[in-house]
Amino acid sequence: MCPGLSQHETIKKQQQDVLGFLEANKIEFEEKDIAANEENRKWMRENVPEDRRPASGNPLPPRLFNDSRYLGDYEAFFEARENNAVYAFLGLTAPPGSKEAEALAKQQA
DSSP states (O other): OOTTSOHHHHHHHHHHHHHHHHHHTTOOOOOOOSSSOHHHHHHHHHHSOGGGSOSSSOOOSOEEEETTEEEEEHHHHHHHHHTTOHHHHHTOOOOTTSHHHHHHHHHHO
């Protein structure tokens, strides 16, 4: 959690960070509001793997999925972004010219 922020403010900041990245990189996504929609809340609880759930309570957003395949939480997204591996994390092909595509090309050379 971010120092000085409430849990709600931290979640909101993390969600904005993820959405901002996806929008800036023109990555299609569907946002599911779990606060106002019980079906979405139930879907998330059912699709977050047992070993990725908190010890108590429900998994908190943001959680990322590719269709119904669980990808990870904000920390996993942040780490992937820091390592220029966010497209791989999302299960997508990095666009030509991106830092991630260039890093992959160097690894394969």
